[in-house]
Amino acid sequence: MIANASDADAGFVGHALRERGFAFTELIREHHEEWGSVVADGLKGVDLVLSLGSSWSVYWDSASGPVASETTVLQSALEHDVPVLGICFGAQMLAHAAGGAVRRAPEHEIGWCDVRLTREASPDAGPLAGTWMQWHYDCVEVPSGATTLAESDCAVQAFRIGSSLAVQFHPEATESVIARWSSGEGRRELAEAGINYDELMVETRAAAADAEERCRILVDWFLHGVAHLAT
Numbered sequence: 302m303i304a305n306a307s308d309a310d311a312g313f314v315g316h317a318l319r320e321r322g323f324a325f326t327e328l329i330r331e332h333h334e335e336w337g338s339v340v341a342d343g344l345k346g347v348d349l350v351l352s353l354g355s356s357w358s359v360y361w362d363s364a365s366g367p368v369a370s371e372t373t374v375l376q377s378a379l380e381h382d383v384p385v386l387g388i389c390f391g392a393q394m395l396a397h398a399a400g401g402a403v404r405r406a407p408e409h410e411i412g413w414c415d416v417r418l419t420r421e422a423s424p425d426a427g428p429l430a431g432t433w434m435q436w437h438y439d440c441v442e443v444p445s446g447a448t449t450l451a452e453s454d455c456a457v458q459a460f461r462i463g464s465s466l467a468v469q470f471h472p473e474a475t476e477s478v479i480a481r482w483s484s485g486e487g488r489r490e491l492a493e494a495g496i497n498y499d500e501l502m503v504e505t506r507a508a509a510a511d512a513e514e515r516c517r518i519l520v521d522w523f524l525h526g527v528a529h530l531a532t
Contacts, residue, residue: 303328303371303391304353308481311353312473313516314388320517321524321532323348330355333370340377349384349528350374352391354471356486358439359393359403372398378465384528385465392460392467393441399462401444406456410435411494413504416458416470422450425526428519429459432508433470436482440469466527472516479505 302311302325309327311318318325326347328336344350352375357364375398378385387395393403414435418426429451440456443449451459451468458469471478483491483498491498524530 354389
C-alpha cells in the first residue's frame with residue numbers, strides 16, 4: 302500500500318481486502334528513498350498494489366521525489382502485470398506512470414457526487430456507478446491503451462489499463478476518514494467550496510452503510526473482473 306504518512310487509512314477498501322485474505326506492506330511517500338528493496342526484484346511476491354489519495358498534486362515540484370519513486374513502482378507493476386488499484390491521487394499517479402497526463406480540473410469535486418458509466422464500459426463495470434465521496438482538484442487524461450469506464454460532469458472517474466484500475470472517487474472513505482480530511486486545512490477547503498461541515502457529516506453518516514457495501518462489491522469486481530486474482 303502506497304500512502305502519505307498522515308493518510309494511510311485504507312478505510313472500507315482496506316477492510317474488504319483484509320476480509321479477502323490480503324495483508325499490507327506500507328510504502329510511505331515521505332520515506333520514498335527507502336523503497337528500493339521493494340521494487341528491485343520487480344515486485345516479486347506482491348499480489349497487488351494499492352495506491353491511496355494525497356493532498357499533493359502529481360505536477361508539484363515539491364513532490365517530485367516521491368512522485369518519481371511511485372512512478373517507478375507503478376511502471377514496474379504494469380510491466381510485470383501486478384494489478385494496481387489507484388484511488389484519487391493514486392489514480393492520477395497510475396495515469397502519469399502509464400503515459401497519461403494530470404492537470405488542474407476545471408472545477409473541484411468535494412462531497413458525495415454522482416458517477417456514471419461511459420459508453421466504453423462493459424456491463425460488468427456497474428459497481429463503479431453511483432454516489433461516491435470525492436475530494437479532488439485535479440483530473441486525468443487517460444493514457445494510450447486505457448479504457449475510460451466512468452465519468453462525472455467534471456472529470457474521468459475510472460479507467461482500466463490491463464489488470465489495473467484507477468478510480469478518481471474515494472470508495473475507501475469512512476466517516477472517520479472524512480472527518481479527518483475535514484479538519485485543519487480541510488475545514489478551510491470546505492468553507493472555500495461553500496460546503497457546510499456539519500451537513501457533509503450528516504450526509505456521510507446517512508451514506509456510510511450503503512457506501513461500505515458498494516465498496517465490497519467494487520473490490521470483488523476489481524479482484525475478479527479486472528485483476529483476475531483468486532481470493
